[in-house]
Amino acid sequence: MTANLEIVRSSASTWGGASGLRSLPVVSKYIDTSICIGCKSCEVSCAEWNDLPPVKTVQTGTYQTMPETHAAFWNLIKFREQEHEGGFAWLFRKDQCMHCSDPGCLTACPAPGAIVQYANGIVDVNADQCIGCGYCATGCPFDIPKFHEKTAKMQKCTLCVDRSRLGLEPACVKSCPSGCLHYGTKEDMLLLAAQRVAHLKKTGFAEAALYDPPGVGGTTVVTVLAFGNHPEWYGLPKDPSIPWTVKLWKNVLRPFGFIAIVGAIIGAFGHHLYHGNKGHIDPAPLDDEPPQA
Amino acid sequence: MSSVRHQIGLDVGALEARDTEDVVVGKEIIRHRLSSRVIHWLVADFFLLCAATGLPVFSPVFGWLGSLFGGLAVCRVVHPLAGLAFFASAAVMFRHWSQEMEMTAQERGWVGPKLLEYLRDEANHDQIGKYNGGQKVFFYTAALAALGFLGSGVVLWFPLTFPGVLRQIAILLHNLTFIAFFTSIVFHVYLATIAEPGTFNAMTRGTVSKAWARIHHPKWYRELTGSGK
Numbered sequence: 001m002t003a004n005l006e007i008v009r010s011s012a013s014t015w016g017g018a019s020g021l022r023s024l025p026v027v028s029k030y031i032d033t034s035i036c037i038g039c040k041s042c043e044v045s046c047a048e049w050n051d052l053p054p055v056k057t058v059q060t061g062t063y064q065t066m067p068e069t070h071a072a073f074w075n076l077i078k079f080r081e082q083e084h085e086g087g088f089a090w091l092f093r094k095d096q097c098m099h100c101s102d103p104g105c106l107t108a109c110p111a112p113g114a115i116v117q118y119a120n121g122i123v124d125v126n127a128d129q130c131i132g133c134g135y136c137a138t139g140c141p142f143d144i145p146k147f148h149e150k151t152a153k154m155q156k157c158t159l160c161v162d163r164s165r166l167g168l169e170p171a172c173v174k175s176c177p178s179g180c181l182h183y184g185t186k187e188d189m190l191l192l193a194a195q196r197v198a199h200l201k202k203t204g205f206a207e208a209a210l211y212d213p214p215g216v217g218g219t220t221v222v223t224v225l226a227f228g229n230h231p232e233w234y235g236l237p238k239d240p241s242i243p244w245t246v247k248l249w250k251n252v253l254r255p256f257g258f259i260a261i262v263g264a265i266i267g268a269f270g271h272h273l274y275h276g277n278k279g280h281i282d283p284a285p286l287d288d289e290p291p292q293a
Numbered sequence: 294m295s296s297v298r299h300q301i302g303l304d305v306g307a308l309e310a311r312d313t314e315d316v317v318v319g320k321e322i323i324r325h326r327l328s329s330r331v332i333h334w335l336v337a338d339f340f341l342l343c344a345a346t347g348l349p350v351f352s353p354v355f356g357w358l359g360s361l362f363g364g365l366a367v368c369r370v371v372h373p374l375a376g377l378a379f380f381a382s383a384a385v386m387f388r389h390w391s392q393e394m395e396m397t398a399q400e401r402g403w404v405g406p407k408l409l410e411y412l413r414d415e416a417n418h419d420q421i422g423k424y425n426g427g428q429k430v431f432f433y434t435a436a437l438a439a440l441g442f443l444g445s446g447v448v449l450w451f452p453l454t455f456p457g458v459l460r461q462i463a464i465l466l467h468n469l470t471f472i473a474f475f476t477s478i479v480f481h482v483y484l485a486t487i488a489e490p491g492t493f494n495a496m497t498r499g500t501v502s503k504a505w506a507r508i509h510h511p512k513w514y515r516e517l518t519g520s521g522k
Contacts, residue, residue, distance in 0.1 A: 012353040110350040111365050131369040133350070134452025138461045147452045245461035249468060254352060257472040264476045268483035275414055278489045278509075 005165055006119040011109035026121040027164055028186035029173065031094050032196055032224040033234060034205070035180040038063060038077055038092040042172035042181065046075035049160060049171035069095060071148035074157040075172055082233045089227065093234040094172070094181070097144045097157035099123045101217030104242035105156075107250060108139030114154075121186065121220040122159045130154050141216065141240035159220065189222055196224050215241035310499030315423070317517055321500040324423075330496055332386045336435070339379035343442075344475070346372040351468070373450045376442060383439035390432060393424060400426035423513040427484075434477050441470035 006022050043065060046052070055073040058066040062079040069076045075096050082089045103123045106115040114129035115136060125145075132152035136145040145154045160170035168174075169183035182192060193210040200208035209228020212218050225231060231238055306321045314326040325333070346368035349359030359365045403411075403426025410416040411427060418425075424432075448455045448463035455463070485492045491505040506514040514520070 014353050110353075112353050112356065131366045132452070133369060133449070134460070135464070137452065138457055138464065143457070149453065243461055245465055249464055253465065253468050253472070257351070257468065260472050260476050261479065264479035268479055268488075271412060272483070272487055275412075277487075278414065278484070 005122075005161070007116045008119050009103075009106060009117040010113050011106045011115040012112040022119065024119040026119075026186040027159070027220065028121070028184065028189035029159060029170060029221045030182040030184075030189040030192055030224070031221065032180045032182075033091060033093045034196075034200060034208075034224060034226040035178050036077070036092040036094065037178045037180075038079060039177065040065065040077050041175045041177060042094055043073070043075050043077060045171040045175035046157075047073065049163070050074070050158070069144060069146060069156070071146040071151075071153070071155040074155070078235050080233060080235060082227075082230075084227075084230075084233075089233070091227075091234055093223065093236070095235065096172075096221065097123065097159070098142055098216070099157075099159055099220030101219065102242065104139030104141060104216065104246060105136035105145050106139075107242055108135040108246050110135055118161070120164065122161050122164065123220075124158050124161050125154055125156060127151075127153045127155070139242055139246045141237055141242065186220065186222075193222055193224055197228070200224070200226055211236060213237075213240050215239050304498070306500040307498045314499070315513075315517060317503070318500070321502060322506050322514070322517060323499055324495040324501045324506075325499045327499065329389065330499055332382065332389050333496055335382040336379065336386050339375055339382055340478075342375040343372060343379050344471075346375060347471070351471070373446060376446050380439050380443045383435060387436050387439075394429045394432045396426065396429050400429060403427050403430050418509065418511055420512055421510050422516070423510055425510070431477055431481050434474065438470050438474035441466060442474075445470065 006024060047054070052072045052074070055066065055070050060067055062081070063077075064079045065076060066073065075094065078091075078093045078095045080091045080093075082091055099122055101121065103115070103117060106117060106123060109115045110133060111129050111131045114126055114131070115123065116126065117123045130153045132147060132154065134145075134147050134154065136154050137143070137147065145156050147154055160168075160172075163170060164183075173181040173183045182189060184192075190210070190212075193212075197208045197210055205226040207229040208224070208226050211223040211225050211228070211231055223234075223236070225234060225236075227233055306318045306323065309316065309318045310323045310325070311327045314323045314329065316323050345358045346362060348355035349357075349365055349368055350372070356365070359368045362368055362371060399420075400407075407416065408427050408430070411425070445463040445466040448459055449467060452460075485496070489505075489509065491502055492509075495501050503514070503518070506517070
């Protein structure tokens with residue numbers, strides 16, 4: 001789906017893919033958990049628009065369709081019951097790929113072009129390049145990329161890149177009946193969120209906040225939380241970032257490996273230049289007899 | 294018998310080296326019998342196959358290596374299978390050589406200062422038997438590497454089976470093992486080829502010259518030839 005969309009970052013690329021000339025607005029999906037009614041129409045429209053096969057539901061003891069998103073089920077409303085001082089909260093949150101500005105999946109992916117980030121902020125998977133190694137999942141702080149058992153490919157929400165490329169809102173936004181989902185430029189969505197958070201603060205939710213975590217450079221999908229100081233109540237990590245193990249691997253271990261191996265090769269040849277052959281003695285007179293002391 | 298073979302121009306050393314080692318044949322000494330050499334090259338070739346299919350995953354600059362096999366997706370299938378073959382052959386190699394590779398107390402120093410002494414041509418070779426401390430250290434490095442690769446490799450092979458944190462650690466361990474092992478291999482190959490002429494023959498035909506044995510492994514030479522000093 002790359003036509004008309006400029007790629008700014010590509011997994012395992014040796015050189016950037018962007019021309020750097022075109023400037024496209026960064027898009028954003030806005031989710032307001034305080035308005036969501038848990039109707040799951042987004043789940044249905046997501047599967048419908050993306051032509052995903054049905055996935056067996058799993059009884060989790062709540063209204064939730066299954067415990068977590070699936071390679072063929074990219075949009076899941078998470079139902080949580082939270083007791084807290086001063087009451088009880090029944091929380092619904094639309095869980096999906098957050099489309100991070102600094103995507104851990106893309107950083108960890110070893111297959112060139114299997115995960116790309118477009119100039120409009122969308123992080124997308126190209127199944128034809130995916131080798132099914134599952135490294136992307138180790139890089140994601142939101143546990144989103146899922147490996148499909150049968151196809152051996154990773155799949156996740158594309159933010160309906162095929163729709164957004166034409167200026168249409170994602171299928172989930174189109175079908176949302178409560179006004180909990182909006183789609184537009186990130187700038188506009190941040191403005192909308194600021195108004196909504198201010199309103200929530202005035203109406204009894206003093207800690208209301210927008211979830212746009214800076215640890216991953218902000219996310220394309222932003223979420224309004226009534227209990228903004230407790231993202232973990234919604235099943236969101238408090239301060240997500242790319243795992244240090246992935247950073248250590250890519251930023252330290254890999255360059256160190258190149259230096260060590262190239263250094264060893266240079267060292268070996270250097271040793272030979274300096275020392276010559278080890279134990280070099282003209283073998284001819286030694287062939288039959290030990291040397292006379 | 295052997296003189297008749299000589300007369301008709303047969304490669305006596307190589308023929309003897311089919312099933313014997315540590316014996317003197319004419320001007321040569323048989324260092325590695327055929328089985329030893331086959332095991333060594335199985336391990337080496339399976340490692341090369343692993344490296345060629347693993348390096349394109351390590352970094353995209355090695356993508357051309359992946360193309361040799363039909364692309365990264367093929368490497369993803371071949372690499373773990375080649376890894377199993379590497380581990381199996383390394384296990385056989387460990388069994389094959391473990392007795393001869395037992396390290397003496399003095400040889401422990403080869404992990405550090407003695408190795409440097411050796412590389413600076415300052416080491417006293419007099420007490421070096423069939424294998425020097427450095428060769429033994431490399432032998433155990435290969436054994437540890439095989440274990441490190443297998444342990445972390447199995448975790449990485451099956452994305453759905455193991456928890457994420459374990460897989461993150463496995464990636465680090467797999468990379469670290471590779472870097473350490475490959476660096477050692479560079480020196481292993483260097484010392485066995487251009488650094489010490491006559492050594493490579495020990496792993497091909499199986500023989501070395503008497504002069505080579507006396508220079509590099511004097512104690513072994515004395516044991517085989519019965520010569521005094």
